[in-house]
Amino acid sequence: MRQSGAFVWPGGLNRMGKFHVVYFGSNDVPVDLIKPILAEIDADMTIRRPTNDTEVVEMGSDADGIIMHGSVPLSREIISQLKRCKVVCRTGVGVDRMDLKAASDHGMIICNAAGCNSIEVSEQAIGLLIGISRKLMRMNQYVRDGKWKRHTAELHAYRGRVHRIEGRTIGIVGLGHVGKQVAPRAQGMKLNVQTYDPYLNPNVAREMGVKMVSFDELIATSDFISIHAPLTKQTRHMFSTAQFKTMKTTAYLINCARGGLVDTEALYDALVAGELAGAALDVTDPEPLPANHKILTLPNVIVTCHTAANSDESYIDCQTHAAREVVNVLSGRGPTTEIKDPWLLSEAQDEGFGGV
Numbered sequence: 001m002r003q004s005g006a007f008v009w010p011g012g013l014n015r016m017g018k019f020h021v022v023y024f025g026s027n028d029v030p031v032d033l034i035k036p037i038l039a040e041i042d043a044d045m046t047i048r049r050p051t052n053d054t055e056v057v058e059m060g061s062d063a064d065g066i067i068m069h070g071s072v073p074l075s076r077e078i079i080s081q082l083k084r085c086k087v088v089c090r091t092g093v094g095v096d097r098m099d100l101k102a103a104s105d106h107g108m109i110i111c112n113a114a115g116c117n118s119i120e121v122s123e124q125a126i127g128l129l130i131g132i133s134r135k136l137m138r139m140n141q142y143v144r145d146g147k148w149k150r151h152t153a154e155l156h157a158y159r160g161r162v163h164r165i166e167g168r169t170i171g172i173v174g175l176g177h178v179g180k181q182v183a184p185r186a187q188g189m190k191l192n193v194q195t196y197d198p199y200l201n202p203n204v205a206r207e208m209g210v211k212m213v214s215f216d217e218l219i220a221t222s223d224f225i226s227i228h229a230p231l232t233k234q235t236r237h238m239f240s241t242a243q244f245k246t247m248k249t250t251a252y253l254i255n256c257a258r259g260g261l262v263d264t265e266a267l268y269d270a271l272v273a274g275e276l277a278g279a280a281l282d283v284t285d286p287e288p289l290p291a292n293h294k295i296l297t298l299p300n301v302i303v304t305c306h307t308a309a310n311s312d313e314s315y316i317d318c319q320t321h322a323a324r325e326v327v328n329v330l331s332g333r334g335p336t337t338e339i340k341d342p343w344l345l346s347e348a349q350d351e352g353f354g355g356v
Helices: 031-039 053-060 076-081 100-105 118-133 137-142 152-160 176-187 202-209 217-222 241-246 263-274 312-330
Strands: 019-026 043-048 064-067 087-090 110-111 169-173 192-196 225-229 252-255 278-281 301-303
Touching: 019 031, 019 312, 031 043, 031 312, 043 053, 064 202, 064 312, 076 100, 087 312, 100 110, 110 278, 110 312, 118 137, 118 176, 118 225, 118 252, 118 278, 118 301, 118 312, 137 152, 137 263, 169 176, 169 217, 176 192, 176 202, 192 217, 217 241, 241 263, 263 278
Parallel strands: 019 043, 019 064, 064 087, 087 110, 169 192, 169 225, 225 252, 252 278, 278 301
Antiparallel strands: none
16 A cells, blocks of 8 residues: 555654654655565654755754655755765665765765666667667557558658668667666677676676677667666766767667766757667656657657656565665665765776666
């Protein structure tokens, strides 16, 4: 059973338990799943929905730990005022709206649900790869518009050229939790798989049968590029004008990670110029993408609404994982998915791109 409301079970502001956990940002909370996990350390929980920075501080001031569903920002200023809070765990993966350095400075541990939705994201990445390269959305619209008569020259001209997927090369940017799920699925389709990941242990790629290459080589030689890296100051717009000019004109870009990794304006210009064959995006910048955005006028673009991670199964896994991580920290056992900036700290090496 899922519940919503100011208080989940006795405790809340009255702090009946030994620890108080605040749940941020959801109208649909699996209380029956979270409650027994928190009960292991005699913790109660309050559900709160902040709408601005001031409310984040006010609503989190009594929290020993925070479970965060959604992307509530945690700036240095906010973190400095959450004096009780020892741990924040996201029910998702991205932590680009959290100041990790500030959290470390204040002794706050930041965790995420890395791996809990990696199957879903990898499935969507492969689905988008097939959809954009086989031009499924375009063909579906052709039928819906009543244009399908027979296999006419008009149909083939409308569809454009289509190439066999088998035997081509996919470049995976980031062989973390999601990338590790994409690779075997791509291999199952008999794609050649290569990766760029500066923090990956080469033995991991070797054991998976994945070729490690430089970023420049991946861009220049891949027929499909699937992005699975975190958004940091260093990775923002890692795909922009220079990269698009280097890509094969027959290549496709797939992004199921973070919209800011791709320069949307540069992508539009590159698609119009024919510098790549198409793009399939589950995430965009800006996000949500305005309905009148010019990139939506292009026939060789698929956009979905940041739902790659979603399934009934991943929802349960992510929620219970977040609760478990809060319990791990407050009980002194320590977290399993603590996040540190992978561009600053080398501890993330084996996981690849910080475990994203």
